[in-house]
Amino acid sequence: MDDRLADLRFTVLGPVRGRCGADELDLGPPQQRALLAALLLREGRAASAPELVDALWGDDPPARAVGALRTYVSRLRRLLEPGRGSGDAARVLVTVGGGYALRLPDGALDAADFERDLAAAEAARAAGDPAGARELLRTALGRWRGEPLAGVPGPFAETQRARLAERRLTALDRRFALDLELGDHAEIVAELSALVAEHPLRERPRGLLMLALSRSGRQAEALAVYDDARRVLAEELGIEPGPELSGIHARVLVSPGGPGAPAPTAARPAQLPGDVADFTGRAEQVGALCAALRARPRRALPICAVAGAGGVGKTALALHVAHRVRGDHPDGQLYVDLHGAGGDPAEPRTVLGSFLQALGVARDAVPDGLAERAALYRTRLAGRRVLVLLDNARDAEQVRPLLPGDPGCAVLVTSRAKLGGLDAARFIDLDAMEPAESLALLTRIVGDARTGAEPGAAAELLEVCGHLPLAVRIVAARLAARPSWTVASLLRRLDDEDRRLAELRVADLAVEAVFRLAYRQLDDRQRRAFRLLALADGPSVSREAAAALLGTDAFDAEELCESLVDVSLLRSPTAGRYRYHDLVRLYARGRAAADEPAAERAAALRRLLHFCLATARDAHLTLNPGDGRALNTLPPRGRGLGFADQRAARDWLFTEADTLFAAIAQAARDADRSLLPPAADLLLMTDALVDSGLYRHECEQAAYAVIDAAWERRDLRSEGRAHLQLGWVYFYADRIADAAAVCRTALRRGRETGDVWTVGDALGRLGACALMAGRPAEAVRHKEAALAAFRKIGDRYGEANIWAGLGRPLLGAGRAAEAVAAAERGLSLHRALGSGSRIGYALYQSAVVLEGVGRPAEAVARCGEALRVFRGGRNRQWEGLTMVRAAAALLALGSPAEAARVAADAVAVTGEVGYAWGHAQALRVLGRALHDLGDADAARERWTEALRIFQRLNAPETGEVRTLLHGHDGPEGPVTRSASTA
Template identity: 35%
Template sequence: MTMEQLAEASGVSARAISDMERGHSRAPQTRTLAALADGLGLDPRQRAGLADIARQSRSQTGAGRPRLCELPRTIGDFVGRSAELEQAAALTEEGKDVVVVHGQAGLGKTAFAVKLAEDLAGRFPDGRFYLDLRGTDDDPMAVGEALVRLLRACEVSPRRIAETDEERSSQLRAVLRERRCLLVLDNAANEAQVRPLLPGDGPGMAVVTSRRVLGGLDDVRRIALDPLAPEESATLLQGIAAQAVDPAVAAEVATVGEFCGHLPLALRIAGTRLATRPAWTVAHLVARLADADRRLAVLATGDTGVAAAFALSHAQLPEEAATLFRRLAHVPGVDFAAPIAAVLTGNDLPDAVDGLEQLVDLGLLQPEGADRYRFHDLIRLYAAERLRIEEPPGTRAETARLMRDWLLATAIVAGRWFEPGYGCLPDGWSGLVPLATTEEADAWLQAEAGNWLGALRVAAAAGDDQLVVDVAESMHWFSDRMVFWAGWYEVYGMSRAAAARLPDRAQELAHLNYFAWAAMLPARRPIEGAEIAMGAYELAVRLGDKRQQGWALQYAASAWRFSRTNLDRAYQAALESLRVFGEIGDHDAYVQQFQGLGLLLMDQGRLDEAIEQFRTAIREVAARPVSPMPARGALAGAHTFMAECLVRAERWAEALAMAEAALPLVDGFANTSMTGQVHLTLARARIGLGMPAMARDHLVLALQMIDRNLPDHIGLAREQLAAIDGSA
């Protein structure tokens, strides 16, 4: 055989074979020898002789010493990452020569890269080399030193290694061009450190790990590691600690995983604590981790700790970014957008975005969609720890107050877009978020619900009663846009309590009614809602407030309908509510009452009477001076529920026309669940008309949109979809 023929037959590069023949490669790996034996077609006796020669060569030359850049020990209980390992292996098949594995501290990037190198051993018979670039150290490895180590690992004689970094980089690429080698470049600091170490054209490959995305590297594939799945966390804990294996403690094991944020480093430390303390139970560990202020301290053992891992990334932050990082611990919600960061630091919006992206780049913050961000739970605790250490109490309190006031002021402005008496921005208002339309106001209120609700809790705890009431009042009409949000029960529970402490009894009455609605519908506690509503009605009678009497009767009627109790009383209450609003000339409230009456009749199977109520609502909206938002709400409900009535009556063509008229009224205005109900009605009407193929897309949309609090609708949509798919 020629050298080229042997290379083709064995898979070992011609350059590597040449290096062995010339004595430059003194200790070929066992896999390389096996590949050569296969290529040469050696029998067992000849293979044994070749192995003896290799052993003698190592003994004579001292090549039995540890090789440079050997891979670290593989973790025996490695868990998960199947999809990412398959993705990386597929990239190898595609001939991609650089893969960047990135993510926050503690995700197990090094373990992943080493496991990948072991899995791919057969594809790289000329060597797999590991180099820790010490990217999180105060003094990362210099490029020149890294190049020398890699060249020596490739058995380039020290006398032949070039003098300059540029020449060494070229030399490394030349060596790798002829060899099937895998480089694991672990813990990279930045692009400038990595770029000279990467292979060029040829069969070689590099796997780079970094806490940074390394966005400046061109023509590379990136794999982002996420926390483990809950079941993977449980498997990892069970592999480390015997106490976690018992099925009876599965719930406690799951809780440990949650407290660890499903972060492999945290899970390993937690598991080690259990394994080294046989007297501990999993419940004991749960109790230790439950204290959020002590959790990071618990997640440390020996010279390893979660906080210590985060600190390495934190140390690389410039002062302004470090300030932003710790102040983001003030944010009450799960995620947030850049304007909150601007408020916390006093920067303008572009600078706030830049600061957030710096934190993302270092793995201290996670992007959430196009323009939102979130902390990993343990990094949030670390940020809070830095905040307590680095800022005095007065500064912390002032920053938190600024954020609270901004969130609540913005919430009031956004919420009032939906009130009949407002419906626009206040004169001279300017803010960090666009609120020039109802769509923009709706988007902000929904996206930041967790944050403005958190700010409202702070205001309530501080006794800022009028502010709490003002925020809740501004949400009254908007609340129909996210009607099933459980947070309304808390919002109006706080505002009811705050209003009761203020001298204005009319204000107290209004918020008692709002609380009745929140208990009845969003919280799905209709019996409680009916009791609260009737209490509000009695107070309204004592105060002589007709308008609030009408609302209390409406809420009581709806609550009785939802609880399937007192249906006759519910119908009489709804009629009385309609009469009261008509008597006082409250047109906005008057047109809403027909929807409740129609739904009560529909639930009792009195479909023709229900349809007439919905038709009356449409006529009354046209005849009365109703404000735009209440008018559209009444029309959306009347068309939606009339279409459903017509379907129940099997008046298919009428139902289809009515649902088609309802769709533009609810789309982008009502909560998505109502839009889903319209799609369900469209599907049922088309099925009734013998057009099931045209119904399928509507059913899919219905299942995506209908809230889980409407199980009957969801069940019907699934049943219809299964019937269509089963007959196809």
């Protein structure tokens, strides 16, 4: 971590401010501060661009909201990392998918420090150190500097202001309660009086003030506080004080010396098992549950339900929360393990009998019937504040008879099943821990020294455990019991997936046993679905992909998947989409290997691959009607989804991208040779994903999986097609020599197998590589040969692509009139074919040619039309390139200010997608615009950045930019001269 990053500090508990060491940071205008605050308060979690737009502007965003967002991000990056080069990845404000996240060290945000202080105070209180807890609360409250997020606009800031203010009041309540416990009642009367005056409708501070006054011998004043509360609540809200305040009032009347003491005749059960000594993390869930259980509704019983898979830490969370709110339920706590996950769940009648005896009912006075016991149970709890913890429930039916009737009580339920039948105040669907939480748990058990000595191995070990709390506890216990083991040595034992679950066992704790218990409760159809769905390598499956795996329709597949979600064996991150926890998937695959015939496993994966190919082919043809790429694939076995319009097709491709690449690689590795040709064809259907600039790495990995398998099996057709797709991946990664090499291999394989379409596409791509290398004449020869190939098979779409791309090499070869004619012919053909995104490509090529022949106004118009196409298609890479060309044409029109604005946007977009060559082009054009505006220093800075990138890429533009830096650019300027080769 560099010194600057370590010195960054931010405050939101007051005005939003930032410092780097002793230097105050200028955080910019209010909207920029709002963006920073939104990212700071996510504490490292990513936020998508739509989420951030909603956070800043809500339902009324400006027309260029996303553009403004990118501008704010760019400014904040320069502020936070002023020394970062344009080609270097951001380390603080990073891009994550389509959004952003702040990566700051611990201690950089006052709100996070505040929450840590609160958690430490709770731990100290639970450990029997009220004085230490009070000091920690005072430290936490001392971090506040006024109204949180003061002056920051937007709906997110407004919501967070209210949340943070509520957290401060909660901390104050806890501190005052500790003051009372430690006997400092007289000292806090003035503070509590001020708090009551500031928040007259809050009952909790009034109750604390009544206790402080009563214990200070000021009973009349304490009773006057209650009378005032009744008046204010009646006038403002039309309600009476709640049970807590009324209870304090009654106790002050009876016993002013000890108003907190329970009635001596009441049985006060204390059945909670001990809190988990090393409980770690889950701060958000703990806070939500505590708040819900502490709520005092007038009529409704507070019920909280925690659901999750076995081993996810439901009981640990529930016990920890129960101990935190125990003081809010002074009349006792009831606890029972309902054994709902096993084969012998507890009977509600039996549980009620036990509860009634704990509440003081003699054994011979307990009624026999369930209804009678439930009625007596509710009677015994009437007017009392008792916490009921029902652990490991089977379903809502088992829970309902055990619910108190008095809203002064509260109920906390845990279950593997989703208890949707309960009228719960709060549902928590518990998942695996966050990485930082699981690391903290491991460290608390094995010690800082061992995890600190092997941080990489520790992080990898936790990843292998899927951050499942039970698995983390098991590996931690094994390490703690074997001081001579290194973290890396245990990690090696878990490397083998076939042995991993067997290794995750210590004493009576075993991950596999927890999963086995859940599996045994499924019916036959659920078990088959559980096994087959786990076979696919993708991170998740849609309901349609699930239907392909199961060999059923989408509605039946969704019903089965949802039934597995209900028992926490599957997760549903979004509607109609499902995923396993990594360890649950391992168990399911083990069951598939043991219980599912090999032929059925193979058939399931074959159905999935052909479903993906059929649907991707339909999506491609919807986006690009008549494209030979799709028409020259093998006929898929089965039907795809079909799409109503281009937007639906595009959405499906981007949503299913990870599934598609995983299916390709899995099919390539499969021993079934028949899967390789459709896998290679499916790879070709991912070109829209590659063109977007977002999936190069995934496509490269999938392509090599196909190439390796094809080489072993001498499947030359599949090998050629995989090399062809790899060529575009390398081309967009600025590896032009590598792109040319793999395209030459694709060309050879196409000729050897008679795959004319592959021959034509390989020649066209070789032409693009030659153009990028500054050899326009060679590019013309390749593209003319590609034209002949596409004409041979009647592929008009392929012809249109070649004509559109032929104009630029013709222009570079000095054949200007032919260049314009070729580009216009390509655009005309694509318009006639209704080619979707390829119309944008043809418009872009036409714009470059028109600007190169001195027709910049027409070029600007073409760029504007192309931008609309690329933005509609979420094609960020081509969007950035088109803005570069538009800026160059605007310069030629004598509009440097507009050119600078467009070029700056191009710099942001090309940097975001990691397109180095396009980024350098954008910097070069931006530099020229700034130069024309009279800002020579800023121009030189941009050209220096561009030169560094071009030199690294060994690009032909290197000499031109070097000339710019030395002041030798002529009146036409390098931007214009290079337009035909860029």
